Amino acid sequence: MAEPRTVRHAEHVMGTVFSFDLRGAPTPAVTAALADAVAWLHRVDEVFSTYRPGSQISRLDRGELTERQCDPEVAEVLELCRSTARAADGWFSATAGGRLDPSAVVKGWAVERASQLLYDVGARHHSVSGGGDLQTRGEAAPGTPWRIGVAHPLCPGDLITVVTGRDLAVATSGTAERGPHILDPHTGRPATALASVTLVGRHLTEVDALATAAFAMGDAARGWLRARDGIEAFAVTADARTWWTPGFAAYGEVPVPA
């Protein structure tokens, strides 16, 4: 029996790679939407990149533009930063490094938007990843949920757990590859208590933003995340311990006590 056809595409943008995995035979509308989603990601990079002196975010930071003079998406993302800062009780800031940098929320937000573009034209079963932060819709195959491996932050190439489910958003913040780079807004220095924290929820915009805050928060994130509806988490500490929220076991494999 032939498997349903799938469409895969990997796009280098925003200094990372976005992976599209569409299940089922693509219609012309889906093929067109994939091209639109890719173009949209490059547009997001042009507008939001802090590495581009001419981006709207860079010009806004230098005071050359006002928020109202920017694309409407800029206000949307900055409001997302503010709402995340409120939810995270000071453990998230778009200016933690001394300049305006909404990068921590842009990728997840862009992935979820790209995913919605595909869904709206009928691609009901797909996965979109932006550098390891994922929005899935539907399921991997009829009756088969998505299975998302979570990279082991301390052992390259290994998986520490597998998250299984439908319509899942999964985001991991950690020090692997880029080293300590998430700043504690209180000190301006990199947060180092956790090696990684993986959040699971429904919408990647929220899940990715909260993952950054949780990483900065360190072990205190455990209680903070437990209190949030619709969000579960699995963390690896810098000294190789693990913890997870009570509901995580519904999605992911948890270590058997040694």
Added chain:
Amino acid sequence: MLRAVAATTATVAGLFLLLALKPHQSPTAAAAPPVEPTPGGSPSAVPSAPERDGTSGTFTGDTIDTARGPVQVRVTLAKGRLTAIAVLKGEHREGPSADALARLTKRALAAQNAKIDAVSGATFTSEGYRSSLQSALDRADG
């Protein structure tokens, strides 16, 4: 089923790149020796997955510096299937993480059979992507 086989192939190829394996003892199969990917090797190394020719043998990985110190492993293949992993170098201190490497071994073996659709947390940079499991999955046949 074809897709599952392709995905498994890609997964093993990904593990090979990640572990940066090199033949250590002579492969027992008559088939050509597996590719020798170097750390950060070219993406073109990926499609030539070793087990496509059903390679058997024992292969020792380069020592990889991790946040927990250097780690080196040796894997055994039987007709392309990963059958064993031995940890040659790594942390064995007492404490809460004393069995971390034992778990690593089990997890790496499990990854081959886990039928993973995607990976979270491994590919922050374009450079990291090239040698990642996600990269291998993206190359899997539809």
